[in-house]
Amino acid sequence: MTSIVPALDTRSADGSALQAVLLDMDGTLVDTEGFWWDAEVEVFAELGHMLDEEHREVVVGGPMTRSASYLIQATGAEITLPALSDLLNARFEELVDRGVPLMPGAAQLLAELAAHQVPTALVSASHRRIIDRVLKSIGPEHFALTVAGDELERTKPHPDPYLVAATGLGADPARCAVVEDTATGVAAAEAAGCVVVAVPSVVPIEPAAGRTVVRSLEEVDLSFLRGLITGMH
Structure with a gap:
């Protein structure tokens, strides 16, 4: 199940402060989107x-059940969803066991959030078996809570993972x-009512209300994130 520890309350008197930071893993903190595609290509071979490369744009960022179901249908492979x-x-x-590279700026952002005791979740x-492996490279100590796709009835693009994370940290999703x-992850976060920073990996993502698009995590720090919340007023 999700791992939860008490989180610090960073709310200001008017409730306008940043209360928590919720981070995606694959393609956001660690450069593993290519790993998933390599695994899919090898297994289907x-x-x-x-x-085909066109399949990659469909499966990127999606939950395992959706991606695997799509690839079975697209190829006609004779294999069950659980087996695949x-x-x-x-x-x-x-x-992953050969080593997982962190995305540029990821280590600095995690260190800053930890230094300022900002409640942080990995979503x-x-x-879970994959998350726990990758956490060895990221550092599990950076997260007060982690949410895995196979621990919920509905995962991304549904809002559930981010609502569970916000609740677990005692935070208002809007804060x-x-x-x-990915667009799938962005859709989940926006459906949960969160403020979103998109760092597109494989497929472009356009800016929108409540959504800021940056080129790299190197453009994201605590001051930047706090500004997005206070800028809502």
């Missing part, structure tokens, strides 16, 4: 099917800054 999910998770774990569509790299 072994099943006798070649994946197991194969993909296992292959991804093999790739991923990946399964939470979410950092995401």
